[in-house]
Each structure stands twice: as structure tokens, then as C-alpha cells.
Amino acid sequence: MKITLLSIFVDNQDAALAFYIEKLGFLPAADVPMGEHRWLTVVSPEAPDGTQIVLEPSDHPAVKPFRDAIVADGIPFTSFGVTDVQAEYDRLLAMGVTFTQAPLVQGPVTTAVLDDTVGNLIQIAAMAGA
Structure with a gap:
């Protein structure tokens, strides 16, 4: 068994994609329209066939209290x-x-x-x- 995907909840997929590519240096991997959001992933340039990070919309009601608590x-x-x-x-x-x-x-x-x-x-x- 291996890790192929991991999700990070993001407030804005476009801003997340820009930050993860332009600042952190990840590469775009997938960008598939899915209604109002996208299946949006990035991958390390050191392992382009490795684990992808899903830039997951944070719309679910459980996300905000969870993230607010850990960030605080x-x-x-x-x-x-x-x-x-x-x-x-x-x-x-x-x-x-x-x-x-x-x-x-x-x-x-x-x-x-x-x-x-x-x-x-x-x-x-x-x-x-x-």
C-alpha cells in the first residue's frame, strides 16, 4: 500500500494553485472541471510520478471549525x-x-x-x- 493522494483544504483553488506552484515550487498535475470546483492537484518536481496533493475546496461545514482550531x-x-x-x-x-x-x-x-x-x-x- 502506498500514498497516492493527500488533500489540503483550501479557501480558493486559484489562489492555492498559484501559491503552491509559484512560491513552493510544485508542478501542476491535474485540473479537471467538476461543477463549481475542480479536481486540482500538484506534485513535487522531485517526484513527478509520486504523491499528488489535492487542493480540495474547503466548503464542507466541518472544515472551518477544524482549521480555525488548529491554526489558532x-x-x-x-x-x-x-x-x-x-x-x-x-x-x-x-x-x-x-x-x-x-x-x-x-x-x-x-x-x-x-x-x-x-x-x-x-x-x-x-x-x-x-
Whole structure:
């Protein structure tokens, strides 16, 4: 069994697509009209045949209270691996990305947390020596 898709709830699919491609560097994978929304996915350029992220509309009534609670507590919704957290932090900061947590070394892992502009906090992380 392997992970083929994971969903991230987004307030605006167009804004999410722009952020995930232009700022985070993901590649578009699927864009299929489905009524008022789209089946919209992005994929890592490092694994173009790998796991796709579904930029899922956040219309379901359960999404807002869930996201409001975890964002209020500063909890990232998911984590993306990077080689060098400080370098990625510096690159994204220069592009205007807002961070809620600067790079922080926590034992063998370094993390930083960013605001994806469409309702989520996202962690970037790197393991020491990885």
C-alpha cells in the first residue's frame, strides 16, 4: 500500500494553485472541471510520478471549525520535507511568504511553519544528516 493522494483544504483553488506552484515550487498535475470546483492537484518536481496533493475546496461545514482550531493553536496541517530549512526559509521569505515559526532546531529535526495564504499552516522540515 502506498500514498497516492493527500488533500489540503483550501479557501480558493486559484489562489492555492498559484501559491503552491509559484512560491513552493510544485508542478501542476491535474485540473479537471467538476461543477463549481475542480479536481486540482500538484506534485513535487522531485517526484513527478509520486504523491499528488489535492487542493480540495474547503466548503464542507466541518472544515472551518477544524482549521480555525488548529491554526489558532499554531499546528501545521501537514509537513513538507526540504534539504535545508534555513535556505528554504530564506528563499520563501524573500518571495513574501509569511512564517509563523522561524527555523527551529528540535533535536534531530529542524522545522519552520508558513502560512499558505489559503487557510493552512504548513511545516517544512529536515532531518539532521539526511
